[in-house]
Amino acid sequence: MGDYFANIAKILSQYWQVFLLKGVGYTLLLTLITVFFGAILGVFICLARMSKINILSKLALGFGEIIRGTPMLLQLYVGYFLVPKLLPFRPSEFLCVSVGFIINSACYVSEVFRSGIQAVDKGQTEAARSLGLDGRQTMTKIVLPQAIKNILPALGNEFVTITKDTSLASTFFVGEVMTSYLIVKGKTFLSMECLTIVAVIYFTMTWIMNRLVGRMERRMRTSD
Amino acid sequence: MIKTVDLHKSFKIEGQAEPLHVLKGVSEHIKKGEVVSIIGPSGGGKSTFLRCLNMLEVPEKGHIFFEGVDITAENVDINLHRQKMGMVFQHFNVFPHLSVAENITLAPVLTKKKTQAEANELAKELLARVGLLDKLNEHPGRLSGGQKQRLAIVRALAMEPDVMLFDEPTSALDPEMVGEVLDVIKGLVKSGMTSVIVTHEMGFCREVSDRVLFMDGGVIAEEGTPEEVFNRPQNPRTQEFLSKVLY
Numbered sequence: 001m002g003d004y005f006a007n008i009a010k011i012l013s014q015y016w017q018v019f020l021l022k023g024v025g026y027t028l029l030l031t032l033i034t035v036f037f038g039a040i041l042g043v044f045i046c047l048a049r050m051s052k053i054n055i056l057s058k059l060a061l062g063f064g065e066i067i068r069g070t071p072m073l074l075q076l077y078v079g080y081f082l083v084p085k086l087l088p089f090r091p092s093e094f095l096c097v098s099v100g101f102i103i104n105s106a107c108y109v110s111e112v113f114r115s116g117i118q119a120v121d122k123g124q125t126e127a128a129r130s131l132g133l134d135g136r137q138t139m140t141k142i143v144l145p146q147a148i149k150n151i152l153p154a155l156g157n158e159f160v161t162i163t164k165d166t167s168l169a170s171t172f173f174v175g176e177v178m179t180s181y182l183i184v185k186g187k188t189f190l191s192m193e194c195l196t197i198v199a200v201i202y203f204t205m206t207w208i209m210n211r212l213v214g215r216m217e218r219r220m221r222t223s224d
Numbered sequence: 225m226i227k228t229v230d231l232h233k234s235f236k237i238e239g240q241a242e243p244l245h246v247l248k249g250v251s252e253h254i255k256k257g258e259v260v261s262i263i264g265p266s267g268g269g270k271s272t273f274l275r276c277l278n279m280l281e282v283p284e285k286g287h288i289f290f291e292g293v294d295i296t297a298e299n300v301d302i303n304l305h306r307q308k309m310g311m312v313f314q315h316f317n318v319f320p321h322l323s324v325a326e327n328i329t330l331a332p333v334l335t336k337k338k339t340q341a342e343a344n345e346l347a348k349e350l351l352a353r354v355g356l357l358d359k360l361n362e363h364p365g366r367l368s369g370g371q372k373q374r375l376a377i378v379r380a381l382a383m384e385p386d387v388m389l390f391d392e393p394t395s396a397l398d399p400e401m402v403g404e405v406l407d408v409i410k411g412l413v414k415s416g417m418t419s420v421i422v423t424h425e426m427g428f429c430r431e432v433s434d435r436v437l438f439m440d441g442g443v444i445a446e447e448g449t450p451e452e453v454f455n456r457p458q459n460p461r462t463q464e465f466l467s468k469v470l471y
Contacts, residue, residue, distance in 0.1 A: 121317070123313060123315050123317035124317055124319065126280055126313065126317065127311075127313060127317035127318075127319070127376075127379075128319075128331075129280065129303075129306065130278055130280060130306055130309070130310075130311035130313075130380075131306065131307070131310075131330075131331035131335075131379070131380070131383055132303045132304065132305075132306040132307030132308075132331060132335050132383065133303065133331060133334055133335065134303050137334050141330060141334065142319055145321045146320065146321050149321075
């Protein structure tokens with residue numbers, strides 16, 4: 001047991017940059033990119049899903065079901081092999097993997113948006129329409145400002161989930177925390193010690209994020 | 225002012241093959257300045273009829289003429305007509321994310337009927353009339369049910385409508401708050417506002433109405449002055465209903 005802790009200390013002193021700078025940096029970068037572009041794409045999928053045009057709505061529904069019904073790792077592989085074929089230049093692994101993450105996250109987030117919007121009482125829409133506001137005004141001035149309160153905390157939780165899911169990107173060696181594990185384990189052959197370090201890093205990140213989400217949730221509730 | 229011709233409306237119910245036929249041919253004419261109350265048992269079509277008048281429910285058959293225009297026609301901009309029809313709901317439906325003042329000024333400003341400054345002035349004037357001026361900058365979450373409903377009435381009035389539609393405006397209120405809301409409505413109808421009121425408050429209905437409609441089974445089963453409907457109901461269903469609610 002003494003060896004175990006001594007090894008951890010040794011690994012940290014030698015490879016801390018790999019874990020904390022490169023690893024955490026790439027994990028956070030990948031998460032931010034995924035959530036940001038996923039949310040933007042998610043808005044469009046949500047709009048399509050809620051559209052009155054039947055084909056558009058069915059397409060969005062079908063696409064969402066396929067994405068949610070297949071493993072994320074598979075989607076990352078598809079992105080990894082497909083994206084270079086679609087681009088005129090040779091994209092980095094990081095970019096290819098990001099595309100997979102973004103599409104996956106967009107599907108989940110579009111459902112978050114949809115349920116957030118539908119959770120707003122129908123009476124609010126009726127009241128706005130009865131005053132003579134059109135559909136767009138009702139959406140932007142009445143429904144969305146209230147839906148945001150349901151959506152933001154859920155989006156925060158998506159952030160936490162994606163942070164953990166980015167570990168799958170280590171399959172493609174893009175440099176996030178789980179890749180650091182592979183690198184350092186390869187050099188030291190100390191699996192358990194490296195895994196412990198990685199576990200603590202992930203836990204610390206998600207713990208902090210969960211506190212922030214919790215604080216946001218409380219803020220949203222009191223502003224009613 | 226509002227004329228309906230043979231309105232039909234049915235709702236699809238999940239798990240049931242047959243849609244529920246709620247309105248079975250309602251023809252009615254509400255004149256300018258008139259106060260018309262609609263009474264009757266639940267499920268009789270009162271609220272559905274009222275909600276058809278401003279097309280919140282779209283009837284599948286029949287026509288609605290508002291100030292001479294058939295608002296069931298396809299090419300009609302219903303928003304323009306709704307701006308002249310105020311509606312008050314059973315559950316208030318005030319906007320919780322806006323202040324009391326913003327609740328009132330939002331629609332007049334968005335529909336370009338008023339500038340923000342004009343709307344603010346009007347909001348203050350209307351709030352003073354219903355005794356809520358001190359709540360101007362509060363959020364509706366801090367208001368009681370009765371205050372919320374008074375705010376909802378003011379919000380509708382800020383559009384300076386030609387007619388007001390009330391959908392059971394006191395049914396969701398605690399008993400001690402019913403009076404304050406009814407007083408506001410009374411003041412309004414006495415000032416000559418054309419009103420259509422779906423209500424279970426029989427005393428109030430009798431006092432303010434020019435005409436009472438008794439709706440049951442999707443049709444207007446009986447109509448007349450309050451005197452006629454309450455004292456000498458002709459239809460056995462009206463008699464039965466009144467015997468249950470008047471005691």
